[in-house]
Structures are given as structure tokens and as C-alpha cells.
Amino acid sequence: MIAMQYSFTLPADYDMSIIDRRIRDKGPLLDGFPNLGFKAYLSARKEEFGSRDNLYAPFYLWRKPEGASDFLCSPTFQTLAGAFGWPQVRTWIIWQAEVSADIAAARFATRDILHMQPYAPLADIRRADSAQTETEIATGEALASVCGFEPTTWTRVRFSLWRELPEIGAETQAYRVGHLSLARP
Structure with missing residues (x-):
């Protein structure tokens, strides 16, 4: 498995209803995409949940890396890059991924990116x-x-x-979930 996210930082005065409409219209296009665990169509408005910026920042869980590669080579991604620019795509090797049967009820997301100290005990960090x-x-x-x-x-x-946004720290990025594309059973 692999996780992937790219983020577009939008101007402070950007009309975020454009992003909401894009998510509503384009979100279902990835429903059932091969090798997809889920895609969360995420947005954040400046100063909402402590966000410093207006963001459009989808997050993906891929069952196989080929899914990420196929998506990044697809016309769908080409259209996105044409509209917003070619983003830096972050990827992470999965240590653990758990998905409940109620995932479709998700309305909020949180993401923390944490730096590791040099020579940190990776096995201990992974276990925790x-x-x-x-x-x-x-x-x-x-x-x-x-x-x-x-x-x-x-x-x-x-x-x-x-379902509901939990209490978050200052370094946590919170988002609204506009749509979830899920794997087909």
C-alpha cells in the first residue's frame, strides 16, 4: 500500500465555491478506480480550523503502487494539472491502514506530517x-x-x-471532506 497527497494553495480571496463545485462534479469520476483504497477530496478555507491558507488537497490510499502510477498518467490528472499546475506529489510507505465499514460517513479529515530524528528507532516508531x-x-x-x-x-x-472534527493541535491540518471515492467491492 501507498499513501499519496498533493495540495494546491489558493489565493486568500479565492472563491472556494469553485473547489466545492469541482469536487461535486469530478469526485465520482474516481469511484471504483483500479487499486484505489480511497480518495478523500479535501478542502480547507483560510482561518477555518486554524488553516493558514485556502487549500485543495486530495489524499489517496492506494492498495498497490500501480494505482498511483495509473492515476498520475491518466487524462484526469492531466486535466487537474492543466487547471492548477503540476503539483509536488507526496507519497508515504504504509505502516498501518485501517478503514471502518462506516467510512462513507466521513465529513472531516486531519493530517499530521512529523519529522523523525536522525537514527530514530524506526521499529519502535512504527509499532507506536x-x-x-x-x-x-x-x-x-x-x-x-x-x-x-x-x-x-x-x-x-x-x-x-x-464524522466530527476532533480537537486538534496547532500543527495539524484539518480539512472538510467533499467526496470520498471508494474501491468497488
């Missing part, structure tokens, strides 16, 4: 992050929870989908 991911789902707190790492910049990602 994976346990947190499992707990969020087992207790019913989150509807999906993903943790992983990226060994070029030595960063970790913690991403969760929620």
Missing part, C-alpha cells in the same frame, strides 16, 4: 504509530486511519477521517 491507528478505529473514534513514512525526507504521516 500502528497501535494508535488500530486504536482510533477499534474505539470508533475515526472512520479511517493511516500511518506511514517517507525515507527520503524522513517524515511520517498520520491521516484520519472523522
Whole structure:
């Protein structure tokens, strides 16, 4: 599995209803895309949930890396890049991903990107992050929870989908979920 996210920072006076409309109209196009676990169509408005910017920032969980490659080579992504520019696409190797049967009820998302100290004990960090991911789902707190790492910049990602936005820290980026594209059973 692999997680992927790109983000477009939009001007402070950008009409975010354009993004809402884009999500509504284009969101269903990826429903059932091959090798997709889920795609969360995410947006944040400046100063909402502490966001510093207006953002359009989809997050993907791919069952196989080929899914990410196929999407990035697709006409759908080409159209997106034509409209907003060619984004930096971040990817993370999955340590743990848990998805509840109620994922379709997600209305909010949170994402933390955490830097690792040089020579940090990766096995211990993976074990702790994976346990947190499992707990969020087992207790019913989150509807999906993903943790992983990226060994070029030595960063970790913690991403969760929620019915209601939980209390968040200053470094957490929160989003509204406009649409969820899910794998076909």
C-alpha cells in the first residue's frame, strides 16, 4: 500500500465555491478506480480550523503502487494539472491502514506530517504509530486511519477521517471532506 497527497494553495480571496463545485462534479469520476483504497477530496478555507491558507488537497490510499502510477498518467490528472499546475506529489510507505465499514460517513479529515530524528528507532516508531491507528478505529473514534513514512525526507504521516472534527493541535491540518471515492467491492 501507498499513501499519496498533493495540495494546491489558493489565493486568500479565492472563491472556494469553485473547489466545492469541482469536487461535486469530478469526485465520482474516481469511484471504483483500479487499486484505489480511497480518495478523500479535501478542502480547507483560510482561518477555518486554524488553516493558514485556502487549500485543495486530495489524499489517496492506494492498495498497490500501480494505482498511483495509473492515476498520475491518466487524462484526469492531466486535466487537474492543466487547471492548477503540476503539483509536488507526496507519497508515504504504509505502516498501518485501517478503514471502518462506516467510512462513507466521513465529513472531516486531519493530517499530521512529523519529522523523525536522525537514527530514530524506526521499529519502535512504527509499532507506536500502528497501535494508535488500530486504536482510533477499534474505539470508533475515526472512520479511517493511516500511518506511514517517507525515507527520503524522513517524515511520517498520520491521516484520519472523522464524522466530527476532533480537537486538534496547532500543527495539524484539518480539512472538510467533499467526496470520498471508494474501491468497488
